[in-house]
Amino acid sequence: MKIKNNTILTLDKFINKALYDDKSGYYMKSNPFGKKGDYITAPNISILFSEMIAIWIISFWENLKCPKKLNIIELGAGNGEMMDQIIKTFDGFQVFKNCYKINILEKSIYLKKIQKQKLKNKNIKWLKSLKEITNVPNIFIANEFFDALPIKQFIKKKNWYERNVKFTKLNKSSFVDILTDIKKIEKKIGFKISYKQKFIEYSPLSIKYLKIISEKINTNNGGILIIDYGYLDSSMKNTLKSISKHKFNDVLSKFGASDITHNINFKLLEKIIKKFNLKMSGITNQKNFLTNLGILQRAEIISKNLPFSKKADIYFRIKRLIDKNSMGELFKVMLVTKKNNKFTTGFTN
Ligand SMILES: C[S@@+](CC[C@H](N)C(=O)[O-])C[C@H]1O[C@@H](n2cnc3c(N)ncnc32)[C@H](O)[C@@H]1O
Numbered sequence: 094m095k096i097k098n099n100t101i102l103t104l105d106k107f108i109n110k111a112l113y114d115d116k117s118g119y120y121m122k123s124n125p126f127g128k129k130g131d132y133i134t135a136p137n138i139s140i141l142f143s144e145m146i147a148i149w150i151i152s153f154w155e156n157l158k159c160p161k162k163l164n165i166i167e168l169g170a171g172n173g174e175m176m177d178q179i180i181k182t183f184d185g186f187q188v189f190k191n192c193y194k195i196n197i198l199e200k201s202i203y204l205k206k207i208q209k210q211k212l213k214n215k216n217i218k219w220l221k222s223l224k225e226i227t228n229v230p231n232i233f234i235a236n237e238f239f240d241a242l243p244i245k246q247f248i249k250k251k252n253w254y255e256r257n258v259k260f261t262k263l264n265k266s267s268f269v270d271i272l273t274d275i276k277k278i279e280k281k282i283g284f285k286i287s288y289k290q291k292f293i294e295y296s297p298l299s300i301k302y303l304k305i306i307s308e309k310i311n312t313n314n315g316g317i318l319i320i321d322y323g324y325l326d327s328s329m330k331n332t333l334k335s336i337s338k339h340k341f342n343d344v345l346s347k348f349g350a351s352d353i354t355h356n357i358n359f360k361l362l363e364k365i366i367k368k369f370n371l372k373m374s375g376i377t378n379q380k381n382f383l384t385n386l387g388i389l390q391r392a393e394i395i396s397k398n399l400p401f402s403k404k405a406d407i408y409f410r411i412k413r414l415i416d417k418n419s420m421g422e423l424f425k426v427m428l429v430t431k432k433n434n435k436f437t438t439g440f441t442n
Contacts, residue, residue, distance in 0.1 A: 375440030
């Protein structure tokens, strides 16, 4: 991707170009998942992850009083693996089967093709915009979606500076921090994001999506289940990172050829959804969520008559999902609902 000398981009614009440039953005030309790719996500580690999500969706539908029409919307469906397994699990639930419609919001045309291939013969609507969602209760599922959205960063010295990227020679770049008016930004966001912070990291696009999602949930009922790596402290950190071939690398050095991501600040997400009149109905880590939903019992059932090697493989995969040194603690699960909702399945300690 050619960028002119001396071009300066705010960090979010830089990430957007690196990941989502129509022609040469990272997500627009490659399949990042799995051993041969750059990273692996939970649905691609074990089908039991998606089974647990499917069971959770059915329980939440019951909590919503079993509406005859329900939209399930997956945000950023990757290679389609999670939705494939979710639909297979739904097939065993006769009454529920007649009530739901699946929608996918996917930005990458390349991944959309892979999803359409994997999910062919399934009744799915690929959305161009969240505004197309029909007015019935909605359950949004976002596994590793928000971490893929571009972020802005601000640094407090004496005043606040915004982090930018300057291209010096062809595709050589460096960070430059430029003096900014944080009050203007706060006016746009609608709250004082700089309160008690020395560093700010947030995604304007996340706020935009959460606004539309909140309007949909407030009007039609439902909720959003967010699963992502992140932290719960209120003080924000610099978590920007780049990943290629399962290893971290320099964010600036592999422009367009490496994933760029960050850890989600769940406290900030909570502030945002509160501003949009919703509540956080639950927050826990992936280990608690999956074990509460019975992933270990399910593994026992399906591995009962299997040879030792297959059994070991099932448990090895679950260990990656729930072990505290793997995804179990770093990954958090958050449920956002209307203020009067009391559903807590998966979130009790
Ligand atoms: C890290 S991947 C996670 C994929 C999948 N959920 C999984 O767990 O395997 C992020 C996904 O979000 C998609 N994505 C990123 N930005 C998006 C946007 N603005 N709208 C819709 N999809 C987006 C990417 O193309 C990719 O499919």
